[in-house]
Amino acid sequence: MTQRVAILLSGGGSNMVSLVDSMTGDHPARPCLVLSNNAGAGGLEKARARGVPTAVVDHRPYGEDRSAFEAALNAVLADHAPDILCLAGFMRVLTGGFVQEWQGRMLNIHPSLLPKYRGLHTHARALAAGDAEAGCTVHEVTPELDEGPMLGQARVPALPGDTPDSLAARVLAEEHVLYPAVLRRFAMNDRTPILLP
Numbered sequence: 001m002t003q004r005v006a007i008l009l010s011g012g013g014s015n016m017v018s019l020v021d022s023m024t025g026d027h028p029a030r031p032c033l034v035l036s037n038n039a040g041a042g043g044l045e046k047a048r049a050r051g052v053p054t055a056v057v058d059h060r061p062y063g064e065d066r067s068a069f070e071a072a073l074n075a076v077l078a079d080h081a082p083d084i085l086c087l088a089g090f091m092r093v094l095t096g097g098f099v100q101e102w103q104g105r106m107l108n109i110h111p112s113l114l115p116k117y118r119g120l121h122t123h124a125r126a127l128a129a130g131d132a133e134a135g136c137t138v139h140e141v142t143p144e145l146d147e148g149p150m151l152g153q154a155r156v157p158a159l160p161g162d163t164p165d166s167l168a169a170r171v172l173a174e175e176h177v178l179y180p181a182v183l184r185r186f187a188m189n190d191r192t193p194i195l196l197p
């Protein structure tokens with residue numbers, strides 16, 4: 001049966017585009033919703049242009065009450081009945097309650113070679129450490145931030161003269177290859193990690 005995929009984002013949505021564009025033909029999944037906490041997220045317009053339903057749940061009115069924000073997310077999600085959630089640049093930390101509800105069905109992409117550099121500013125931290133390579137990781141989401149079983153990793157070299165921006169661009173190009181490859185496999189119930197290159 002075709003799997004229904006909801007994609008959560010906060011920003012430009014380039015990973016969302018790569019996921020949506022991959023779900024055609026004999027792909028076992030189809031996008032059912034793009035959901036954002038940010039009404040100004042560029043990804044929303046890109047989703048609409050692709051004919052994917054969109055919704056916004058602004059986190060700000062909920063203040064510190066993450067559970068109420070997540071209840072609102074879940075209410076919207078329930079209307080679209082996703083089987084799989086893909087976090088794609090969704091920049092809100094989720095509570096253990098929400099994560100447990102979706103555990104085993106929720107993926108995230110993170111711009112580092114986890115377990116290195118959980119959290120923010122991953123590229124600057126990799127360069128500051130003098131790392132010879134960087135990359136990205138797709139993993140199942142578990143209650144600890146940027147943890148959970150690894151489903152795929154792509155590596156790129158860190159080059160002399162790299163800035164955080166130039167390294168981020170090189171990693172992002174790999175994110176666009178890795179995330180669709182992992183989603184396709186995951187939607188077929190195969191959790192064997194994909195290691196690129």
Ligand code: GAR
Nearest residue numbers: 011012013014015016089109110111
């Ligand atoms: C991507 O680089 C993604 O890995 C990162 O945000 C960017 C979103 O770009 N995610 C995180 O940092 C999550 N901790 P996009 O909106 O163009 O897909």
